[in-house]
Amino acid sequence: MKVVYTKNELKQEIQKVKKSEKTIGFVPTMGYLHQGHLSLVEIAKKETDYVVVSIFVNPKQFNSQEDLEKYPRDLQRDLELLKKENIDLVFAPSETEIYSEEPKLMMDIPELTNKLCGKFRPNHFQGVLLIVNKLFHLVKPDKAYFGKKDYQQYLIIKRMVEDLNMDISIVGCPLVREENGLAMSSRNVRLSDKEKEDALLIYRSLQIAKQEFLKGEKNSEVLREIIKDIIETGKNNKVEYVEIVDPETLESQKVAKSKNMIAVAVYTGNVRLIDNIEL
Ligand code: AMP
Numbered sequence: 001m002k003v004v005y006t007k008n009e010l011k012q013e014i015q016k017v018k019k020s021e022k023t024i025g026f027v028p029t030m031g032y033l034h035q036g037h038l039s040l041v042e043i044a045k046k047e048t049d050y051v052v053v054s055i056f057v058n059p060k061q062f063n064s065q066e067d068l069e070k071y072p073r074d075l076q077r078d079l080e081l082l083k084k085e086n087i088d089l090v091f092a093p094s095e096t097e098i099y100s101e102e103p104k105l106m107m108d109i110p111e112l113t114n115k116l117c118g119k120f121r122p123n124h125f126q127g128v129l130l131i132v133n134k135l136f137h138l139v140k141p142d143k144a145y146f147g148k149k150d151y152q153q154y155l156i157i158k159r160m161v162e163d164l165n166m167d168i169s170i171v172g173c174p175l176v177r178e179e180n181g182l183a184m185s186s187r188n189v190r191l192s193d194k195e196k197e198d199a200l201l202i203y204r205s206l207q208i209a210k211q212e213f214l215k216g217e218k219n220s221e222v223l224r225e226i227i228k229d230i231i232e233t234g235k236n237n238k239v240e241y242v243e244i245v246d247p248e249t250l251e252s253q254k255v256a257k258s259k260n261m262i263a264v265a266v267y268t269g270n271v272r273l274i275d276n277i278e279l
Contacts, residue, residue: 001083003090007198009097010091010138017088018140022049026141028132031055031092032186033248035079035127036176039143040083043073044049051087052139059095060103061127067272072189074242091139109163112156115250117274120240132157136168144168149175149183151261151276152250175276177203181274189269198234200269205230206262206277213256213279218262220244220256240272242267247278 004010010214015022025048033055044051055078063070075092082090107129112118118125131168136144146154151172158170176184182196191199207229217223224242230235245255247261256279263276 001079001087001271002088002124003079003092005092005094005139005201007093010089012095014138014140014243017050023142024140026053026135026139026144028056028144029056030051030145031078032074032189033078034176034184034186036149036184036187037087038081038149039176041082041087041171043171044143044145045085045087045169048141050070050089050141052081052089053087054093054135054139056091056093056098056131056135058098058127058131061100062126062129063121063124066270070190070270070278072186087196091135098131098134100225102219105130107133107160109156109159112159112250115246115252115267116142116152116241116243118152120265125153128153129156129160131171133160136166137273141168143171145171145173147175148172148276149274153208153248154213155248155250181207183273184275187273191241191268194238195269195271198236199266199273201231201234201237201267202264202268202273202275203277206264206275209262210277210279218256220252223256223262227262227264231264231277232267234240236269238267240267244279 006040022045025044027044029037058070146252148154154172161168161170180200182199209223209227227242228239231239242264244256244260253260258279260279261276265274
């Protein structure tokens with residue numbers, strides 16, 4: 001496994017791979033890797049010949065300075081985990097390497113970015129679009145892998161690639177949970193034991209709402225209230241949003257239908273967590 005830190009080193013490696021006609025699979029991450037990230041790597045390894053993982057905490061997608069400062073980082077640990085996965089290349093650039101100049105380009109897909117998390121995190125998805133686009137130009141992947149834990153992000157990236165005729169297939173990968181049901185996230189290490197317990201209510205509430213839906217409750221407002229009430233029995237929990245949406249357009253649905261998605265964002269203490277479930 002080779003590790004590079006600069007765009008030039010990365011370009012040289014990618015040029016070599018392109019000459020060899022191997023297909024490139026790419027997994028962009030912000031590091032502090034867990035089994036959720038590694039599941040993407042494993043799918044990429046099965047589907048492509050040469051796997052690149054990037055590790056970069058992208059300041060442009062944080063809308064809270066505190067969240068950026070507290071975002072967990074441990075490059076050595078990440079590299080050890082990736083070595084075991086036997087991947088080919090890690091790109092771990094510094095902030096100045098990526099943003100040597102302040103970018104002037106503004107990317108947006110308002111119909112998708114102004115919903116769910118986008119309502120509460122101004123400029124977050126614009127920052128994601130910019131970094132993913134930059135990384136795609138550097139890595140030139142054939143396939144790129146995104147987790148459906150960040151479902152809205154996955155949809156936005158898929159749309160960007162379609163709108164720009166980029167020759168990259170975007171692969172959506174299943175959400176990976178802890179055994180207790182908590183959606184894996186790098187931010188989970190910031191939870192205290194008590195907060196972790198409260199965070200378990202998030203997935204539990206989604207499962208209960210799904211059961212109610214399957215038993216016949218189709219009123220979104222009722223299902224949303226069920227979820228909010230369960231989550232907020234945890235005294236560290238504050239629901240930011242609960243929405244039942246069409247999985248293609250992210251439009252809110254008054255009447256819940258099969259294949260709709262319930263998406264939630266919750267503050268457990270100071271940590272913002274997201275989760276979703278398909279009906
Ligand atoms: P992040 O490091 O949080 O930016 O995540 C990098 C990639 O890993 C994104 O495509 C995420 O959707 C994906 N990912 C993070 N957590 C999970 C999870 N629990 N299950 C599946 N994919 C995940």
